[in-house]
Amino acid sequence: MIKLSNVEKSYDDAVVLKNCSMAMERGEFAFITGPSGAGKSTLLKLLYCSEQVDNGHISVDEWILSKLKKRTVPYFRRNIGVVFQDFKLLFNKTVFENVALSLRIHRMDPREIMERVKLILKEVKLLHKSDVFPQYLSGGEQQRVVIARAMVSQPMLLLADEPTGNLDTDNARTIMRLFREINTKGTTVLIATHNEDLYYGSGRRVFFLNNNHIEKEIVG
Amino acid sequence: MITLKYFLGTAFKSIWLEKWINLLTILSISIGLSILCLFLLITFNVESFMKQWTSSFGLVVYLDDHITYEETLHLEAQFKQDKDVLSVSYTSNVEALDEIKASLGANAVIMDDFKENPLPSIFELELASELLDKNEARQKADSIKQLPGVNDVQYGEKWLASLNTISDTMRLVAVFFASAIFISTIFTTYNTIKIFFYRRKEELKTLKLLGATNSFARLPFLIEGLFVGVVGGSVSSALVFAFSSLATTRIVEFMPSLSVVLSPLPVQVYLIIPAVGASMSLLGSLFAVGKIRY
Numbered sequence: 441m442i443k444l445s446n447v448e449k450s451y452d453d454a455v456v457l458k459n460c461s462m463a464m465e466r467g468e469f470a471f472i473t474g475p476s477g478a479g480k481s482t483l484l485k486l487l488y489c490s491e492q493v494d495n496g497h498i499s500v501d502e503w504i505l506s507k508l509k510k511r512t513v514p515y516f517r518r519n520i521g522v523v524f525q526d527f528k529l530l531f532n533k534t535v536f537e538n539v540a541l542s543l544r545i546h547r548m549d550p551r552e553i554m555e556r557v558k559l560i561l562k563e564v565k566l567l568h569k570s571d572v573f574p575q576y577l578s579g580g581e582q583q584r585v586v587i588a589r590a591m592v593s594q595p596m597l598l599l600a601d602e603p604t605g606n607l608d609t610d611n612a613r614t615i616m617r618l619f620r621e622i623n624t625k626g627t628t629v630l631i632a633t634h635n636e637d638l639y640y641g642s643g644r645r646v647f648f649l650n651n652n653h654i655e656k657e658i659v660g
Numbered sequence: 661m662i663t664l665k666y667f668l669g670t671a672f673k674s675i676w677l678e679k680w681i682n683l684l685t686i687l688s689i690s691i692g693l694s695i696l697c698l699f700l701l702i703t704f705n706v707e708s709f710m711k712q713w714t715s716s717f718g719l720v721v722y723l724d725d726h727i728t729y730e731e732t733l734h735l736e737a738q739f740k741q742d743k744d745v746l747s748v749s750y751t752s753n754v755e756a757l758d759e760i761k762a763s764l765g766a767n768a769v770i771m772d773d774f775k776e777n778p779l780p781s782i783f784e785l786e787l788a789s790e791l792l793d794k795n796e797a798r799q800k801a802d803s804i805k806q807l808p809g810v811n812d813v814q815y816g817e818k819w820l821a822s823l824n825t826i827s828d829t830m831r832l833v834a835v836f837f838a839s840a841i842f843i844s845t846i847f848t849t850y851n852t853i854k855i856f857f858y859r860r861k862e863e864l865k866t867l868k869l870l871g872a873t874n875s876f877a878r879l880p881f882l883i884e885g886l887f888v889g890v891v892g893g894s895v896s897s898a899l900v901f902a903f904s905s906l907a908t909t910r911i912v913e914f915m916p917s918l919s920v921v922l923s924p925l926p927v928q929v930y931l932i933i934p935a936v937g938a939s940m941s942l943l944g945s946l947f948a949v950g951k952i953r954y
């Protein structure tokens with residue numbers, strides 16, 4: 441599903457990734473961890489084409505991202521759900537509209553959008569805030585909206601960047617359960633996190649990103 | 661169809677949210693188009709006034725005092741054969757004198773002081789309006805002047821020349837004016853939409869990260885620009901119509917004789933104005949959204 445080999449990425453002159461290689465199977469559930477500033481977000485950005493590699497090969501499913509044409513990027517992205525570290529919610533749209541947006545981009549029927557969005561909002565315990573604008577939500581509530589938006593289209597790959605950063609243990613557990621559920625339905629899940637509790641005892645693969653590459657790989 | 665509702669919703673929400681900027685844009689578009697239309701209204705009226713005037717464009721041929729009856733008949737026959745001449749009317753010097761005497765009434769005796777009839781006989785020719793061009797009119801006059809028995813030919817030479825100049829100038833100014841207003845309309849919408857675009861740059865980036873195509877992200881802006889143009893055009897249509905009806909009734913009140921001359925703009929114009937506004941501002945929005953990378 442995911443394949444990186446000898447990926448290089450720098451911002452201006454600052455090298456973030458070098459000789460970075462990793463691979464994930466379809467339907468896998470894995471974590472990526474490492475110190476702050478190691479390049480976890482950068483690696484995820486490469487995977488959803490928000491950044492371009494300088495060198496090396498990177499592919500997701502059949503899509504070779506290092507050779508993807510600009511014009512095809514939108515169609516590739518529709519297969520991926522992303523929980524952004526900085527949320528990227530639209531503050532002029534309600535919670536409902538924010539979540540519905542990714543389905544509208546898929547040009548889905550409005551009635552189906554209504555059903556699906558209600559269902560996912562119920563799962564992240566935000567149905568009662570459907571018509572609220574994001575600025576009136578707490579950090580944890582905003583995070584759950586982002587998670588709902590990433591999952592609602594049932595993507596083939598879910599990338600989550602620090603998805604429990606603003607959540608208490610209870611909410612974090614709920615979210616992890618949702619991730620596992622979507623994973624059993626076939627979505628490949630990759631979570632970037634500092635939080636050892638998320639992967640500790642999970643039995644999943646954990647990639648350690650350090651010194652510009654995947655330094656080691658353990659089972660959590 | 662499904663997504664159209666979303667696009668319209670997004671566009672109109674933004675129109676409402678940015679109502680003051682939009683209002684100002686609509687206002688400046690409608691003012692621009694109104695000024696243009698008023699100018700066209702004036703040009704149109706001047707031209708129709710001139711057409712009315714020129715339909716009776718005539719030429720007066722003064723005959724020699726000692727012209728014979730045969731020569732007069734010959735001239736008349738020649739004029740009637742000329743396809744440029746629409747009608748010929750002859751007034752003999754005797755008839756002319758009688759007319760003057762009749763108009764003088766009791767004072768007609770003063771005319772008796774003349775031993776000879778001081779008036780020439782004349783032909784009045786009505787010319788086809790194709791000859792309105794001042795050069796052709798002069799050529800015609802000159803050729804008639806060469807004919808035997810003709811003493812002089814008169815037509816509104818100076819008047820015709822200035823008439824031509826006025827109409828040419830007005831057309832030129834109209835074209836210049838129209839281009840200037842079109843460009844300013846395009847530029848006004850361009851600026852407005854560009855401001856919106858920059859204000860919502862983060863939103864657009866997010867849309868793209870969620871897999872939206874450029875056209876998906878841009879369509880609401882184009883709808884917004886189109887709307888602003890249509891409304892601006894419609895407002896100016898209404899203004900021009902109101903002004904034109906008011907002006908016509910008022911002017912006719914003061915100068916009833918002008919009522920035949922004053923003509924309102926054709927009805928189609930009031931549909932064309934919003935269409936012009938719409939296309940200009942759509943063009944502006946296209947330039948605005950096309951230029952920005954995100």
Ligand SMILES: Nc1ncnc2c1ncn2[C@@H]1O[C@H](COP(=O)(O)OP(=O)(O)OP(=O)(O)O)[C@@H](O)[C@H]1O
Pocket residue numbers: 451452454456474475476477478479480481482483525634
């Ligand atoms: N757009 C950018 N321009 C320049 N430098 C950047 C940019 N984005 C990230 N960096 C730098 O690249 C390095 C890796 O950043 P990245 O966000 O990938 O780290 P991270 O592992 O996600 O950290 P954290 O755990 O704190 O989220 C950092 O040193 C950061 O300063």
Ligand SMILES: [Mg+2]
Pocket residue numbers: 480481482525601
């Ligand atoms: Mg990060």
